[in-house]
Structures are given as structure tokens and as C-alpha cells.
Amino acid sequence: MNFHQLHIFYTVAERGSFSAAAQALHMSQPAVTMQIQALEEHFGTKLLNRSTKRIELSEAGRILLPYARKILELSRETDAAMAAFSNMLLGRLQLGASLTIGEYVLPRLLGPFGRAYPDISIMLKVMNTSQILEEIAGHQLNFGLIEAPVEHPDMVLEPVMEDELKLIVPSGHPLAERPDPIELSEVLTYPFVLREKGSGTRKVMEDVLIERGIDPGAIRTVMELGSTGAVKSAVEEGLGITMLSTSTVKHETALGLVKMIDIADASFKRNFYAIQLRSALLPMSATTFLTYLKEQRQ
Known part of the structure; x- marks a missing residue:
């Protein structure tokens, strides 16, 4: 059995046609067809039905597909694993990241990764989910x-990093002068500046409140803003307090513009x-x- 032929078979099955697979593999379509035929001869059975415009797997092909995937993943x-010793990993990495991750979390991680794997080029798009x-x-x-x-029926999720939201208040705010942690009931008596509804950060905060039997609509929201940067600026100006990822306010905290406060009876981890x-x-x-991102959790 030829590993290259399994790769071609998997790509044809994923893309749904010989032409699309040939384009993805940078091969000619006749070459793809020839390798599939050789694999079918090896197993002595048809793996693909070619009677329709879109290629369909035969019963044997459906059985082979998960094995092909496992073999390719293991490869x-x-x-x-071996590239970690040689540092000779090559390639172009194209990924998307939501706002908090793309603007505040990844930048500090990309530098060390780039030094470890200088021949991997990264194209990062910051966009909504x-x-x-x-x-994708x-x-x-x-x-x-x-x-x-x-x-999403066609996609799979995997947790790779951990994050925590903290209460963020401007310097000089009454809560900034208090020893923390502060009770949640007291925190909710103050006006809030929040991200827009539907943002990941706001959803985490609201989910925790709902779990505690608190209606998120009861929050005294004085302003809703469409970016983390805008929320931070509003808090610095004393317009309200907020909940943000700790990774987004490290600079402002170091400068003394805002203070991160622990809440005694609620945890906002995600x-x-x-x-x-x-x-x-x-x-x-x-x-x-x-793998590199997961290692940062340890």
C-alpha cells in the first residue's frame, strides 16, 4: 500500500472531485486518476463511484476513509514531533482569530513561535466568529x-487555551481603593460599559450571571461599544466599570490607568x-x- 495514494484518495473524498483534488495537490487530473486506480487494484475493489458529477464513495471507500485519515494524521x-528537533518545519499557516485572541493574546505568542520555526509564514485574519x-x-x-x-455540523471544536475575565475599574474609582475581592452584589450596583451584545466577552459574563440566577438585563449599562479598545478608553475616562479578559488590560494596568479586581463569589473563566x-x-x-498553543496552558 502506497502512502501517497492514500493521501490522494483522502483528498478526492474530501474535495468531491478529481479536478478539485488535483488542484489542491498540485497534480494533473490524469495523475490523480491513475493513482486512485492503482490503489483500487491494490485492494481489489472500487473505492469511488464515478457515475455522478460528484464523486461518491463506494462501501469499501467509506470503510477505508477513516483509516486513511488516521494514517495521515499519525504521519x-x-x-x-521530529521537527521539534530539527527546527526545519516549512509551510504557510492561514488562520483566523476573533478580536480578543487576535489583537491581545496571539501577538505575544507569535514572536517565540516564529523564532522556533522561522520557515513557517503566518497569515492571521482578525474577524468575527x-x-x-x-x-474555513x-x-x-x-x-x-x-x-x-x-x-456547526461540518466543524469540530477543541479547547486550546484558557482565559479569565476580571472586573476592570478606573484608577480613583471607589472600588479601586478597596481591598479586593469584592462581592458580586456590590459590583452590580455600579454603572457598566460593555462590549456589544453577541461578543464572546459579554457572553461569558452574562452566562455566569444567569448561572447565579441574575438577569443580565438588570445590569446598569450606560454604554455598549463595538471594540475592546473603546471599552478600555471609556473605563479610563471614568464612564463606568467593565469585565474584560486579563490579557487585554496588561498595559493599562502596568501604567496605573485601570485596576483589575477579583470578585469574591464569582469566577469568569473560559x-x-x-x-x-x-x-x-x-x-x-x-x-x-x-500544539504550541496548548503547551502555553501548562
């Missing part, structure tokens, strides 16, 4: 990093998730990068 994992899903489905991104879990097509095999560069 990529092996290459990634729906845009990330759309570009269109094979424009290898995978995405998002702040809240979503359900995971960041990698999302990818269920049927797709990640390139080795992507597998290595995700």
Missing part, C-alpha cells in the same frame, strides 16, 4: 481561534477554542502551532 504528528466559519468552510483558512463554543473542518486534515504547520 503529520510524527513529522511535527461567523466570518471565521465562512472562510471555503477552504480559505486552515483553522480558526474563537472565544466561545459554537455548533476556554479559547480551535475550530476546523471535520473532514479536513490540518497541514503540519497548523498542527505544530496548535
Whole structure:
């Protein structure tokens, strides 16, 4: 059995046609057809039904497909493990990330990764979750990093990093002068500046409140803003307090512009998730990068 032929078979099955597979593999269509025929001769059975415009798997092909996937994944994992010793990993990594991850979390991680793997080029798009899903489905991104879990029939989620929201108040605020932690009931008596509804950060905060039997609508919201930077600026100006990821306010905290406060009776922890097509095999560069992200949790 030829490993290269299994790779071609998997790509044809994923893409749904010989022409699309040939384009993805940078091969001619006759060469793809010839390798599939050789694999079918090896097993002595048809793997693909070619009677329709879109290629369909035969019963034997459906049985072979998960085995082919496992073999290819194991090969990529092996290459990634060995690349850690040689630092000779090559490739182009295309990923999308939601706002908090893309603007505040990844920048500090990309430097060390780039020094460890200088021959991997990274193209990062910062966009909302729906845009990330759309570009993954269109094979424009290898995978995405998002702040809240979503359900999609063609995609799979995996937690890769941990994050925590903290209460953020401006310097000089009454709560900034108090020894923390502060009770949640007292925190909710103050006016809030929040991200817009539907943002991952706001959803985490509201989910925790609901779990504690508190209606998020009861929060005294004086302003809703569409970016974390705008929220931070409003808090600095004393317009209200907020809940933000600790990774987004390190600079402002160091300068003494705001203070992070622990809440005594509530924890606002969450995971960041990698999302990818269920049927797709990640390139080795992507597998290595995700492994690197998971290692940061340890």
C-alpha cells in the first residue's frame, strides 16, 4: 500500500472531485486518476463511484476513509514531533482569530513561535466568529481561534487555551481603593460599559450571571461599544466599570490607568477554542502551532 495514494484518495473524498483534488495537490487530473486506480487494484475493489458529477464513495471507500485519515494524521504528528528537533518545519499557516485572541493574546505568542520555526509564514485574519466559519468552510483558512463554543455540523471544536475575565475599574474609582475581592452584589450596583451584545466577552459574563440566577438585563449599562479598545478608553475616562479578559488590560494596568479586581463569589473563566473542518486534515504547520498553543496552558 502506497502512502501517497492514500493521501490522494483522502483528498478526492474530501474535495468531491478529481479536478478539485488535483488542484489542491498540485497534480494533473490524469495523475490523480491513475493513482486512485492503482490503489483500487491494490485492494481489489472500487473505492469511488464515478457515475455522478460528484464523486461518491463506494462501501469499501467509506470503510477505508477513516483509516486513511488516521494514517495521515499519525504521519503529520510524527513529522511535527521530529521537527521539534530539527527546527526545519516549512509551510504557510492561514488562520483566523476573533478580536480578543487576535489583537491581545496571539501577538505575544507569535514572536517565540516564529523564532522556533522561522520557515513557517503566518497569515492571521482578525474577524468575527461567523466570518471565521465562512472562510474555513471555503477552504480559505486552515483553522480558526474563537472565544466561545459554537455548533456547526461540518466543524469540530477543541479547547486550546484558557482565559479569565476580571472586573476592570478606573484608577480613583471607589472600588479601586478597596481591598479586593469584592462581592458580586456590590459590583452590580455600579454603572457598566460593555462590549456589544453577541461578543464572546459579554457572553461569558452574562452566562455566569444567569448561572447565579441574575438577569443580565438588570445590569446598569450606560454604554455598549463595538471594540475592546473603546471599552478600555471609556473605563479610563471614568464612564463606568467593565469585565474584560486579563490579557487585554496588561498595559493599562502596568501604567496605573485601570485596576483589575477579583470578585469574591464569582469566577469568569473560559476556554479559547480551535475550530476546523471535520473532514479536513490540518497541514503540519497548523498542527505544530496548535500544539504550541496548548503547551502555553501548562
